[in-house]
Amino acid sequence: MAVYIVRRLIWLPFILLVVSFATFSIARFGPGDPLAVAAGQFRDPEILAQVRAERGLDGSVLEQYGRWLSAALRGDFGESFLQQGFSVSELIFPKMWISAQLGLIALVIVFALGIPLGLLASRLSGTWIDPFIISTLLFLRAIPVIVLIPPLLWLFALQLNLLPVGGWGGLFDIWWLGGVVAIPIPDPHLYLPLMAMSIGGFGGVARLVRITALEVQGEDYIRTARAKGLPESVISGRHVLPNSLLPVVTVIGFALTSIIEGAFFVEVLLGIPGIGRFTFEAVVSRDYDVILAMTVITSAVFVLMNLLVEISYTFIDPRIRLGASAAT
Amino acid sequence: MTSAVAETPAAPQGDAAPGLSGVSPGAMLWRRLRRKRLALVSMVVIAIVYGAGILAPVLAPYSYAEQNLERTLEGPSSDYWLGTDRLGRDMLSRTLYSARTTLILTVAVVLSGSVVLGVGLGLLSGYRGGWVDGAIMRVGDIFGSVPGLPMLILINATTRPRVDELARWVEEHTILSNELTTTGGASYFTVAVALSLFAWVGMARVIRAQVLQLRERDFVLAAQATGATGARVIGRHLLPNIAFLIILSVSAGLGAIAGSEIVLTWFGVGVQPPAASFGQMIFAGSGARTFQAHPHLLLVPAVVVTALMFAFNLLGDALNDAMRGQ
Numbered sequence: 001m002a003v004y005i006v007r008r009l010i011w012l013p014f015i016l017l018v019v020s021f022a023t024f025s026i027a028r029f030g031p032g033d034p035l036a037v038a039a040g041q042f043r044d045p046e047i048l049a050q051v052r053a054e055r056g057l058d059g060s061v062l063e064q065y066g067r068w069l070s071a072a073l074r075g076d077f078g079e080s081f082l083q084q085g086f087s088v089s090e091l092i093f094p095k096m097w098i099s100a101q102l103g104l105i106a107l108v109i110v111f112a113l114g115i116p117l118g119l120l121a122s123r124l125s126g127t128w129i130d131p132f133i134i135s136t137l138l139f140l141r142a143i144p145v146i147v148l149i150p151p152l153l154w155l156f157a158l159q160l161n162l163l164p165v166g167g168w169g170g171l172f173d174i175w176w177l178g179g180v181v182a183i184p185i186p187d188p189h190l191y192l193p194l195m196a197m198s199i200g201g202f203g204g205v206a207r208l209v210r211i212t213a214l215e216v217q218g219e220d221y222i223r224t225a226r227a228k229g230l231p232e233s234v235i236s237g238r239h240v241l242p243n244s245l246l247p248v249v250t251v252i253g254f255a256l257t258s259i260i261e262g263a264f265f266v267e268v269l270l271g272i273p274g275i276g277r278f279t280f281e282a283v284v285s286r287d288y289d290v291i292l293a294m295t296v297i298t299s300a301v302f303v304l305m306n307l308l309v310e311i312s313y314t315f316i317d318p319r320i321r322l323g324a325s326a327a328t
Numbered sequence: 329m330t331s332a333v334a335e336t337p338a339a340p341q342g343d344a345a346p347g348l349s350g351v352s353p354g355a356m357l358w359r360r361l362r363r364k365r366l367a368l369v370s371m372v373v374i375a376i377v378y379g380a381g382i383l384a385p386v387l388a389p390y391s392y393a394e395q396n397l398e399r400t401l402e403g404p405s406s407d408y409w410l411g412t413d414r415l416g417r418d419m420l421s422r423t424l425y426s427a428r429t430t431l432i433l434t435v436a437v438v439l440s441g442s443v444v445l446g447v448g449l450g451l452l453s454g455y456r457g458g459w460v461d462g463a464i465m466r467v468g469d470i471f472g473s474v475p476g477l478p479m480l481i482l483i484n485a486t487t488r489p490r491v492d493e494l495a496r497w498v499e500e501h502t503i504l505s506n507e508l509t510t511t512g513g514a515s516y517f518t519v520a521v522a523l524s525l526f527a528w529v530g531m532a533r534v535i536r537a538q539v540l541q542l543r544e545r546d547f548v549l550a551a552q553a554t555g556a557t558g559a560r561v562i563g564r565h566l567l568p569n570i571a572f573l574i575i576l577s578v579s580a581g582l583g584a585i586a587g588s589e590i591v592l593t594w595f596g597v598g599v600q601p602p603a604a605s606f607g608q609m610i611f612a613g614s615g616a617r618t619f620q621a622h623p624h625l626l627l628v629p630a631v632v633v634t635a636l637m638f639a640f641n642l643l644g645d646a647l648n649d650a651m652r653g654q
Contacts, residue, residue, distance in 0.1 A: 011469075018470050023479070029486050138645075142638035144587060146594050146610055147630040153616035165616060261477055265591075269614070280595070283481050291482060298475040306473070 008307050015303060016296055020072070023295045024065050027288045068292070078289035088293045092275065096297075099263060099274035101171060106194055106259050107252070110201035115248065117202060118209025119241070125214060134210065137203035145265045149196050153270075156192060163188050166271035193266045200262060201255050208251055213244040253309035257302075357572050360650040367646035373639035377632065380424050381431030388421035393602040401622050411624045413612060419628050425604035426629065430636070433520055433589045433599075438578050441524030441585075442531045447574055449528060450535025451562055455543065465536070468529045476526050480588065483522045484597035491518045515600040523588055531577045538570050576647050583640030590633060606633050 071078065077088035114137075121133045156163040172184040216222065217240060225235050264276035271277070275294070282290035361367050380387065389409075396416035403411045410419035453464040495514035542548055542565075551561050592598030593607025601608065606629045613619065613626030 015470050015473055019474055023482065026482055026486055029490070138641060139634075139638055142641055143630075143634050144590065144610075144637065146591065146614065147626065147633060150614045150616055150619040150626055154619045158616050158620055260475075264477055279478050280481075283478065283485055286485075291478075295475065295478060295482075298478070299473055302475060303473045 005307070005311065012300065012303055016300055017069075019299045020069070020292060020296045021065060023292050024068065025061055027286070027291055028061050028064070068289075072293075072296070077293040080290050081285070081287045088289050091278070091290070092293060092297070095273060095275045095278045098168060098272065099267070099276060102190075102193055102197065102272070102274065103256070103259050103263055105190075106197040106201070106263075107256055109194060109198040110205055110255055110259070111248070111252075113198075114202045114205030115209050115245070118206035119213055119244070121206060121210045122213035122217070122244075123236075125210075130210070134203070134207055137206050141200045141203035143200070145196055145200070145262045146269070148199065149192075149266065149269045152192055152195060163191055166192075166269075168272045168274075189272075193263075193270050193272060196266045196270075197259055197262050201258060204251060205248065205255065209244055209248055212247050213240060216240050216243045219243075249312055250309070252312075253305060256305065357576075357647070357650050361646060364646045364650070366642050367650075370639035370643040370646070373635055374643065377427050377636050377639075378431050381427035381429075384421075384424040384428040388418075388424045390418040390421045392421050392425035392604045393417065394421075401625075403622075403624055410628050411622075413609075413625060419609075419624065422604045422609060423628055423632060426606045426609060427632070429516075429599055429603060429605045430586050430589065432516060433523070434582055434585050436516070436520040437523045437527050437585045438582065440520065441527030442578055442581055443574065445524060445528035446531025446577070447535055447570075450532035451539055451566065451570075453532060454536035454539025455558065455562060455566070461536070464532065468532055471526060471529045476588075477591070480522050480526065480592060481595055481597050483525075484518055484592055487522075488515060488518050488597070488600075491515075513603070515598065515603070519589055519592060519598050522592075523585055527581060527585060530581065531574070534573055534577050535570055538573055539566060542566055542569055572651075576651060579640075579647055580644040583637055583644065586640070587637060 068078070075089070077092075080086050080088055080091055083091060117133055117137065121130045124130045124133075153165055157165045167189055169187040169189045171187060171190065173187050175183045175185045177183055222235060222239055225239055230238075260276075263274065264280070266272065267274045267276035268280050278290070279294050281287070282294065384392075394417060396412065398416065399408070399412055400414055400416040401412065402408060405411070408418050408420065410423065413419060413422065449464050449468075453461045491514050495517075548561060548565055551565050556564075589598055590605065590607040590610065593605040594611045595607075596611075598607055599605040609629035610626060610633070613622070613624075613629065619626050
């Protein structure tokens with residue numbers, strides 16, 4: 001397995017190279033000159049040429065890419081055109097942190113609610129409640145995030161006046177009990193984005209847990225446990241539960257990907273200063289260096305995440321041996 | 329679509345597959361699927377939306393671009409069954425033509441991306457093996473590891489002006505006068521190409537894995553031993569045996585393709601006005617205040633899109649279950 005992991009890791013820089021070159025060429029292929037904006041209203045061709053050279057925008061695409069690559073290898077992703085004076089790294093990492101916090105909380109919520117719902121459905125299989133739970137969750141999964149947010153905002157912010165319409169206020173607010181005791185409570189800006197990001201995820205998790213729980217209940221060792229007279233609570237707590245949870249780990253990767261895609265729209269629609277909104281603004285205003293850094297960094301995260309998920313399979317199910325069946 | 333499921337496997341398997349005589353995997357799949365009520369309901373929903381798309385020019389009471397600025401933002405009435413939008417365009421006609429957009433783009437992407445590129449490269453990769461296989465799969469790895477959505481937005485945003493230039497050139501040099509640029513037709517092309525670039529990977533991997541197994545089966549070895557050419561082995565022996573897999577992957581991917589178009593158009597980099605798309609309709613209706621004042625702007629496209637996505641999901645699940653023999 002170590003050989004397999006090393007081989008995949010060696011492969012990573014090559015993927016990043018291709019991805020960055022593709023992004024670089026596509027971005028340069030587009031219309032509009034970012035320097036026209038950066039140079040402002042009064043353009044002196046001489047100064048323009050000087051700025052062009054400073055930003056590494058002169059010469060052929062290959063030359064430009066070479067310069068970008070050698071700088072990026074040293075951790076320098078250039079300077080943002082949109083917010084001048086800030087390096088791309090300075091801008092990206094704080095925003096990434098906000099998105100990461102939101103995404104991880106949404107992930108926890110998806111599993112914290114999806115697993116019990118799936119177990120409940122499996123326990124009640126044969127009654128009308130089981131298909132009702134599953135089909136409701138699958139219906140929620142079908143609603144696109146861009147459709148979901150306006151009604152949520154209307155209901156919670158305009159009609160009920162419970163939550164703010166958007167923005168970001170950190171994770172916790174301090175609530176002073178009697179002016180003395182500090183109690184941290186979740187910031188009200190969190191509820192809507194988390195709702196929108198997690199609502200589509202329950203269905204997949206709950207359905208998987210339901211199916212595996214039903215399968216496990218039919219296994220021989222459950223029948224043995226029942227035959228030797230173990231109480232039903234011990235059977236479900238000791239035998240059914242752990243064995244039906246194992247496969248759930250395998251969908252963490254999928255769940256995270258869908259949360260990241262959803263976060264893109266949630267951040268744009270709800271004005272959260274995260275990485276999704278930043279990428280959107282960068283694409284709209286052709287902030288080349290930001291776009292490049294974003295695709296390269298997210299690709300790296302995607303590849304590493306997939307590798308982690310694959311490695312986690314082998315810990316969960318020792319029958320799977322990486323590399324041996326790399327064909328699938 | 330339903331007829332495709334029934335017909336494709338009916339292709340004669342010939343003398344080469346005595347062990348598989350009787351029911352082909354596709355026919356078996358279809359028999360199991362027919363017993364599922366939810367799957368049938370989903371197919372009906374999809375058929376309604378696609379049928380509306382095909383018949384949009386016949387069914388639509390108004391043109392999708394016709395504005396009536398004296399009657400903007402109206403709720404449903406006898407003149408306008410689903411109300412009018414901000415420019416006084418009939419929402420019903422816009423919905424029908426949006427369904428047409430969904431239809432055109434999903435079919436185009438499925439054909440070019442999933443079927444031609446995906447099946448073609450999958451077959452090539454699995455059958456040839458060696459460095460061809462390695463190269464195709466590594467390219468697939470790269471497409472699979474790129475974050476899709478930002479890339480799609482970037483490609484559409486940067487290449488559209490070039491495609492528009494191309495469309496104008498085509499108009500000048502052919503009998504087309506201005507059909508491509510004024511109807512937003514050129515943007516369909518950009519979106520279809522961009523989505524196809526990402527649509528083939530999943531299909532190619534599935535097909536390749538299946539072909540790797542089939543390649544070792546007796547009937548394929550026998551065909552090769554009797555001197556059948558590569559094209560004949562692929563066309564007569566491999567394709568009929570992977571037809572059901574193609575149907576399965578296509579139906580699993582349809583929802584994602586339709587959703588991607590809607591999302592890209594919502595961002596303003598997909599299908600361009602005046603062409604109608606659910607993405608534009610949803611965008612025009614989003615915003616909490618807009619929803620409060622004119623809920624029909626969002627509700628009309630939202631109901632159709634959600635029903636369609638739900639149907640795609642359920643159908644995909646049902647097909648998956650039928651595949652695993654349940």
